[in-house]
Amino acid sequence: MQKHWWKLVGVVALYYTIFRGFTGEIPQLPILEESIRNLYFHVPMWFGMLLLLLASTVYSIKYLGKNNPEHDIIASELAYTGIFFGILGICTGMIWAKNTWGTWWTNDPKLNSAAIGMLMYFAYAILRDAIDDSEKKARISAVYNIFAFPVFVVLIFVLPRLTASLHPGNGGNPGFNQYDLDNNMRLIFYPAVMGWTILGIWIANLRIRIKKVEKIINEN
Amino acid sequence: MSLGKEVKVLLRKELLTEWRQRYAINGMLLYVVSSVFVAFLSFHVVNPSSWNALFWIIMLFTSVSAVAKSFIGESKGRMLYYYTIASPQGVMLAKMIYNTLLMLALSILCLSVYCMLIGNLVTNIWAFALAAALGSMGMAGCFTMVSAIASKANNSHVLMPILSFPVILPLLLVTIRVSKKAIDGLDFSTFMMDFMVIFFINFIITALAYILFPFIWKD
Numbered sequence: 001m002q003k004h005w006w007k008l009v010g011v012v013a014l015y016y017t018i019f020r021g022f023t024g025e026i027p028q029l030p031i032l033e034e035s036i037r038n039l040y041f042h043v044p045m046w047f048g049m050l051l052l053l054l055a056s057t058v059y060s061i062k063y064l065g066k067n068n069p070e071h072d073i074i075a076s077e078l079a080y081t082g083i084f085f086g087i088l089g090i091c092t093g094m095i096w097a098k099n100t101w102g103t104w105w106t107n108d109p110k111l112n113s114a115a116i117g118m119l120m121y122f123a124y125a126i127l128r129d130a131i132d133d134s135e136k137k138a139r140i141s142a143v144y145n146i147f148a149f150p151v152f153v154v155l156i157f158v159l160p161r162l163t164a165s166l167h168p169g170n171g172g173n174p175g176f177n178q179y180d181l182d183n184n185m186r187l188i189f190y191p192a193v194m195g196w197t198i199l200g201i202w203i204a205n206l207r208i209r210i211k212k213v214e215k216i217i218n219e220n
Numbered sequence: 221m222s223l224g225k226e227v228k229v230l231l232r233k234e235l236l237t238e239w240r241q242r243y244a245i246n247g248m249l250l251y252v253v254s255s256v257f258v259a260f261l262s263f264h265v266v267n268p269s270s271w272n273a274l275f276w277i278i279m280l281f282t283s284v285s286a287v288a289k290s291f292i293g294e295s296k297g298r299m300l301y302y303y304t305i306a307s308p309q310g311v312m313l314a315k316m317i318y319n320t321l322l323m324l325a326l327s328i329l330c331l332s333v334y335c336m337l338i339g340n341l342v343t344n345i346w347a348f349a350l351a352a353a354l355g356s357m358g359m360a361g362c363f364t365m366v367s368a369i370a371s372k373a374n375n376s377h378v379l380m381p382i383l384s385f386p387v388i389l390p391l392l393l394v395t396i397r398v399s400k401k402a403i404d405g406l407d408f409s410t411f412m413m414d415f416m417v418i419f420f421i422n423f424i425i426t427a428l429a430y431i432l433f434p435f436i437w438k439d
Binding site for chain 2: 116127130136144146
């Protein structure tokens, strides 16, 4: 139990998020209306993705330092889980955009940056498949991962702030916390961030363990 | 040998080999001219926005194919030879400087042919030239690094655009915005911020390439 308590925390946090997220009190705001509940899904998923991708980059750096194959497995699986969360974030974001801006996708810098960022990590996945030798695959993909992450950060955090953007928190638009994230919502938002992040780490953890077992089976 | 001297020798070698096998550089020059000509034949009336976008798309494809050969084209034996005589940083810097020179030459050519055929819409030509120079430098640096990565994988010619387009896009978007401002003839003060961002992205890319290349080049 000492080893697995965090999973329990994640499950409880997610149940709480889903239950309270759909039934809890929300501020009545024009345009946003009920769609503000997406704050508990869309935003934490992106937080989770960023954390997973950051961790993946850290493990890639570790791999280049120590050449430990285990670090490569961790880095790649964290990146794949990050991609999965990114796709979830884009899908929830599209639903939100349809309900508030009236369209699934607009030519908005934040949205386009997110899409380009995903392309970068898809390219990472393809690069890994294109190299046969496992040591070389680990080394080259670690280099690309480290090369891509700072560009991803510039894409997501710097560029949308330079131009006009519809997305909250960019181009002069206030973020949610300024006037509409009231204390009632905070009580659900923070557990949501925790829950989704833990879920991401859990998925990555399972995948890493599967990969390790596969590696042992292949070697014998 | 000191790094500076090493880079100088390697750069000289790059220029020499390019000069000796002129088909590569001539091919690139022809590539630029013919893509501009294709654009000229397919577009008749061009407004400033499309003029700008078209120019940068031609530049993007030109630079991918021009810079891709820097590592993908190298034979295994030659890389092995570099490995015994030079440091990875020296090789990387020499290739980057060489590709930057190549890209600057290509962008000058591209811009002049483009202006001649499609017409010059730029009001603030110096700002546009500076944007084009910084953009070409960034593309050269970024694509040199990506070409080193792609050269290690199977099917590297397909990987090259997949890997490099998303990485170059932030730089390209800012460059396109700056050059649009230059076309509209805005004052220098309005795009200082954009130039800073381009500079910053170029710096990150170059620094990362410098640090990470030693891990790629060993086989």
